[in-house]
Amino acid sequence: MAVGGVSRHPEGGPASQQDMRRQNLAVVLGTIAGQGPLTGLSRADVAGLTGLTRAAVSSLVDELIGRGALTEAETAPSGRVGRPGRALAVSDRGPAGLGLEVGVTHLGACVVDLRGEPRVWRRVEQANAGRPAGEVLAEVAALGAEAQAEAAGLGLRVEGRVLAVPGVVPSAEPGLVEHAPNLGWHAVRPADHWPDPDAVPEPENEANLGALAEYWQAEHDAETFVHVSAEAGIGAALIVDGQLFRGARGFAGELGHIPVHPDGLPCPCGSRGCLEQYAGEAAVLREAGLAGAGDPVALLAERAGAGDPAALRALDRAGRALGLALASAVNLIDPDALVLGGAYAELADWLLPAVRAELAARVTVRPWPPGALRPSALGRRGALLGAALLTTRQLIADPTRLPLA
Amino acid sequence: MAVGGVSRHPEGGPASQQDMRRQNLAVVLGTIAGQGPLTGLSRADVAGLTGLTRAAVSSLVDELIGRGALTEAETAPSGRVGRPGRALAVSDRGPAGLGLEVGVTHLGACVVDLRGEPRVWRRVEQANAGRPAGEVLAEVAALGAEAQAEAAGLGLRVEGRVLAVPGVVPSAEPGLVEHAPNLGWHAVRPADHWPDPDAVPEPENEANLGALAEYWQAEHDAETFVHVSAEAGIGAALIVDGQLFRGARGFAGELGHIPVHPDGLPCPCGSRGCLEQYAGEAAVLREAGLAGAGDPVALLAERAGAGDPAALRALDRAGRALGLALASAVNLIDPDALVLGGAYAELADWLLPAVRAELAARVTVRPWPPGALRPSALGRRGALLGAALLTTRQLIADPTRLPLA
């Protein structure tokens, strides 16, 4: 592009005073939100933490209160000398995010407030594979409308909607679910089937949302990690420096088709020896001698817990294959942590030893700290939670999106 | 980009007016630099391209001229109606970057001006493996001093120094070369051996610098790509959205130890079937029946060009192993492009077919466009060039680092 070879885009566009204000609003709100609801920070505290002046913080806080993002709590008796500060807290009765989810065996909807707390939670078990997309979307829309109504009763106003789907959403065309093999969807646009045109959600891959939820909610401090979730297919999501990494076209994280045994089992994708043939849900269940009845993952966990040799063997084999693939990921990405989410989280007790062993044997140049591999705390709830949190996180990152009321 | 800009840390710290100024200086300078030296942009052009006002651009340009980053060229007869603009150009006689390189078989030094043009270039063939680090560093320092003196004669003032090394520089401890196996270095700090304490360079991994040079100098428009370079070890560097991705600890890109044949050849690292055992320089030369005399890479290219069956077989095998490893990388990262740099660039004619075939067979869910795999235009010069460019790019990204003169 540049013959002389120089800067493509230094930092995006030019900066204006509005950008400065926007960022400082985000810094103040983010600081208060990051401290958790326990400690009520005062304006002076925020000024000390951020480096802004007390006067500036006051102005910013005033605007954030005006937008409904912050509230002034009771003046707590601090015990220290001097005039006590007025405690600031992220509002639990204003802007909110609505998360929706279409899974293979369930629908879900939830509402979180700006603090990140889930306030409404709905989950309906229901087989959706192969059904017309329009029908399924109408049902999840109804579920979402219910959740939104219940949230309104709590004083929450939904400011954004995100739909978690087990499929690919190319970054070139947001709004399009290009392909969701386990649902049987092809080129589905939720907007085309949504009952209320003013409440259309933005679709996003569920593995990505699960990873983001893990990042936002979990207690650890990994800024760069790989989140693996099994849901029929094996999907990985990469969080890099606290940002979701989607790849150039939005297809990053296809862990399921990493070749683990180059000349091994054929895969429907046309290649051979893909991870999915060894650690995918179907492969593990087949190996363990289980049919897909009810909740097969829970059944498998039960059998393994009871010491069933076939189940243990299947999980060990899956763990080794997974470890092999993750060794490649670790060598390439050097993440802070590896997180097993989705269905893997429930099977972690039996998967982790094999994964750890394989990582220890394969990642030798820079030994992999065993503690950096751990199951997700959120498990299968992550995707729906992440969908709802996405809206509130975006609002915190740019509070000017909030109406001034 | 539905999911963007939502990290736990809004954007780092609060924004000040100085930050705004800094960014706008970078935007203006970057815009002029990005257009190449051919078209001389006027202040009005820059205003139109960036969205800033003409008045603001004038003020910013004045400062950039004062810092020696820009010069006002002759007023070219544009032919169009209206007062002609004064052409602005990035200065070729002011701030510059010094790049240094310690390779296994050579030393190098070069100076680039702010336009990114190399103005001084030195390369000395010399075996450095196993020699005391202090000696080698003293020699490359002398070479750098020579280059800097010659650059001074061209009116160039070195503002920063970077040393390319074939080793690991952990992000936790900049300034430390933790391990450079092919040189026999362990825990070497260039600062401890440098003759002139005011001219100590910052060490950086050569594969990373090669990738950055490729990004900055090449004509393509890939913003996210994997740059593979062979230099005894196999190192990959990841450029993500135009930024070098180092991983959590600075160890990302260990492509050489990705397992390609899980139960294959043992590797000194302790694992089995690492890529390096199949596509590393030593392995390929052994397979081709070549001893490491003179410039073995050039010799191998010559033999392959002459149709030598052993050479062709070795390169085909290496290409297939490399393709297998890159398939994993593509499935994980989904880059815009794959670039073969370093010694691979010179062997591309015979490697690429096998790599392409393997990628086509392995990356099936999202077929890999064959054109997105290509040899580096810079080849083995990339690392040294990148070392010098790193300084000038940092100056363009933050012109306030330049002295006001």
Place this chain on the structure above:
DNA sequence: ACTTGTTTGTCAGGGCAGAAAACAAATTAG
């Protein structure tokens, strides 16, 4: 109870950076 010292939140003044608008300068078209 009262004073002192400390911390908090706000207010007024100043500086800085970009936006908006007006103006002088330099060129082409007729």
Place this chain on the structure above:
DNA sequence: CTAATTTGTTTTCTGCCCTGACAAACAAGT
């Protein structure tokens, strides 16, 4: 030579944060 057009600068204005000062609200000591 005049009109039109584009450029670059100057002037005025606005927005934002910073500095410094001040009133308010508390604890501790007398």
